[in-house]
Amino acid sequence: MNLFTDIRSLVIDALAAMTDAGVLPGGLDLGNVTVEPPRDALHGDMATNAAMVLAKPAGMKPRDIAEALAARLVADPRIVTAEVAGPGFLNLSLADDVWAGVVEAALAAPDAYGRSSMGAGRKVNVEFVSANPTGPLHVGHTRGAVFGDALASLLAYAGYDVTREYYINDGGAQVDVLARSAFERYREACGQAPEIAEGLYPGDYLVPVGEAIKAKYGDSLLGKGEEHWLDELREFATERMMEMIRSDLSELGVEMDLYYSEKSLYGTGLIEAAIADLDAKGLIYRGTLEPPKGKMPEDWEPREQTLFRSTAHGDDVDRPIRKSDGGWTYFAPDIAYHYDKVSRGYDALIDVFGADHSGYVKRMKAAVSALSDGRVPLDIKLTQLVRLFRDGEPFKMSKRAGNFVTLRDVVDQVGADVTRFVMLTRKNDAPLDFDFARVLEQSKDNPVFYVQYAIARVNSVLRKAAEQGVVLRDTPKLEDDAERIVARKLAEWPRLVEIAARTHEPHRIAFYLYDLASDFHALWNRGNEKQHLRFLQDGNTAASAEKIALPRAVGVVISAGLGILGVTPVEEMR
Secondary structure, X not given: OOHHHHXXXXXXXXXXXXXXXXXXXXXXXXXXXXEEOOOOHHHOOEEEOHHHHHHHHHOOOXXXXXXXXXXXXXXXXXXXXXXXXXXXXXEEEEOHHHHHXXXXXXXXXXXXXXXXXXXXXXXXXXXXXXXXXXXXXXXXXHHHHHHHHHHHHHHHHOOOEEEXXXXXXXXXXXXXXXXXXXXXXXXXXXXXXXXXXXXOOOOHHHHHHHHHHHHHHOOOOOOOOHHHOHHHXXXXXXXXXXXXXXXXXXXXXXXXXXXXXXXHHOOOOHHXXXXXHHHHOOOEEEEOOOOOOOOOOOOOOOOOEEEEOHHHHOOOOOEEOEOOOOOEOOHHHHHHHHHHHHHOOOOEEEEEEEHHHHHHHHXXXXXXXXXXXXXXXXXXXXXXXXXXXXXXXXXXXXXXXXXXXXXXXXXXXXXXXXXXXXXXXXXXOOOEEEEOOHHHOOOOXXXXXXXXXXXXXXXXXXXXXXXOOOOOOOOOOOOOHHHHHHHHHHHHHHHHHHHHHHHOOOHHHHHHHHHHHHHHHHHHHHHHHOHHHOOOOOOOHHHHHHHOHHXXXXXXXXXXXXXXXXXXXXXXXX
């Protein structure tokens, strides 16, 4: 059930009847007609812009359309009033039975309420984290992991067929550096002093890797040049790092469907096939780029290169795909990787990047547009920095990684549920302040606590109802504005899910849950003041059954929302 969709259908039917009656001309495009919550709740329950968007194409005054539409809408028993406001907006007030029906719908099908068929089973690939396999995940990766995982869950909830994917950057020079760094820890495990030269990875997370190398190879690698061990240790150390990364993600509640190795692109013809596809479309050529804008690099010189004509698909400049030595640029395997994604039959692609990759957005979108002939959209979501605090002061931990705070550090401090919820309390492209003390506070200012406290209160009511022998009923009794406010907020859930899924913004779920919890707590407090609003009516189990229908529906929606965010609802607060 989506009440906003239902009322919009009512508006569309009324407009069609007005057309049949000659009030409106035929052939009007009704696609931009909306029904949504009014900006001010005092103006009613819903508002429609129908008269405003149809006035010009109909050649009529907005208020004339609005008044004629209002007269038809109030004939429906669901509409109590339809009032014209301003230049032609129409504010609607709905009957109490409608809000009771929302509660009944949530309780009748708790697993289905809010779910959408909007995705229609279309295949979406969400690639996120994709950190270099050279060390543990840091706090910035944590935000990307939470965002990507919640987005994938949101899309699945909205009816898409979603694949979670991690791209392992194991094909570049950084894994050679990893192998050399691990070799020094191997020497350390063999009793020699490690030589952590500048450019190597200094974190002590490589100590166990060095010990594992010794366990496998003994002393046989000591004193040998890297030509004897570099290839093997690159493979060995990369796999150990990926084991650590998989474990860290699991601690955060993130499970990938697919890990895709960059290395698999080399020597398999995939890069060549992708470039050949672009070449066949006339998008590969030899040319010389204009000098870069701004400060000129000292070593820049004009030279002919092999270029991808990315400007033909919205980029600012064409992009090199081969180095002067004939090797591929970093961009070439990325093209091939997305070529492979397109070839796997996805209907849409989403990449989650850190903010430091913002310069990559246009070129990757251009590549996917070219590879798919514009058929497959690519949305790139950037996650901004996370700033760590304790009690408002910048906070640093002991850093086993050498130079950053790890995902495991954060989860060990506050738990996976708190970490995940807090990471979604800001839009992905806005900086986020993470205060280790405040995220554990039990106050209204802490959204994690406030939402969990609501579900704990619901569970408390249900336990006491069971003790009193209350037989559950799905039909609520709504007598007060505070109850109707909660019911109206529940009605927004299916609409909110579709908006959040369409815009790829899972933070909207966290915001909504906080608002719903706030309305529920306000109702709870009114029950402390007014006996007839208490969920459990002393000595009257029938009345209690009617009253607890509303908090039960709140529990259904909050549990669903927390499920999308990957947060476990609490049974009770301690």
